[in-house]
Amino acid sequence: MTHRHTAGRARPPLVLIAVPEDTAVEMRALFLRVAEATPVDMQIVHDGRKALRALFRHRPDAMVLSLRLAGLSPWRVIDRVRDMSELPLLVVDTAYDADDAVRALEAGADDYLTPCTPERVVGPLLQARLRRGRPAPRKTQLIEDGWLTVDLAAREAVADGNFLDLSVLELDLLTAFARNPGQVLTREQLLDLVWHEPDADPGRVKYAVHRLRGKISRATGQAVPIGSVRSIGYRYRPPGSS
Structure with missing residues (x-):
């Protein structure tokens, strides 16, 4: 499922969102609100293997990954992402867990977000990560x-x-x-x-x-x-x- 932001001519950054299907609507709504101030395109998947395929095929500018993702373990997804790319990686969880936060950050995540993270922080945080980490465009074959x-x-x-x-x-x-x-x-x-x-x-x-x-x-x-x-x-x- 893809949401395209059509305002302007330049392509907005593409954010790959890998979350369970039962939270996809809520997550999409959050990023639609964020996109009002921080225009982004979104590619949403609900499975770890599909997330890796989308990462490889679409070359997103950032990734949001749920630790409750189905299919391939999200920890393996983080490892694979870091094998393939240095793109900004934001990990989300349903509740704050210090052990999971430390593990995610040590594995290569750039941020650890939970429902406690204020919504008004998410947009600027994502924009800051995109400014630092957006890769130079290149042709793919x-x-x-x-x-x-x-x-x-x-x-x-x-x-x-x-x-x-x-x-x-x-x-x-x-x-x-x-x-x-x-x-x-x-x-x-x-x-x-x-x-x-x-x-x-x-x-x-x-x-x-x-x-x-x-x-x-x-x-x-x-x-x-x-x-x-x-x-x-x-x-x-x-x-x-x-």
């Missing part, structure tokens, strides 16, 4: 299929909402699969696409695919949709594809 996202410009990849810690070679290999979903890629084709050495030892492909599968499996906790085609090569089939 994305390959997306709903399960996997590869950002060619940032040299980053996310699978099912999980950031993948890949080497340069592993990212190039994953990119080759992402560019050719459903197609069988021979070992020779992969040697050409990834190593630029079509006549090199095909054995290096086997070991590289093995390492790539292992990293994706550990990050997602799922079976990896890169299958072997006996005596030929490998095929990537995005989950849910026919």
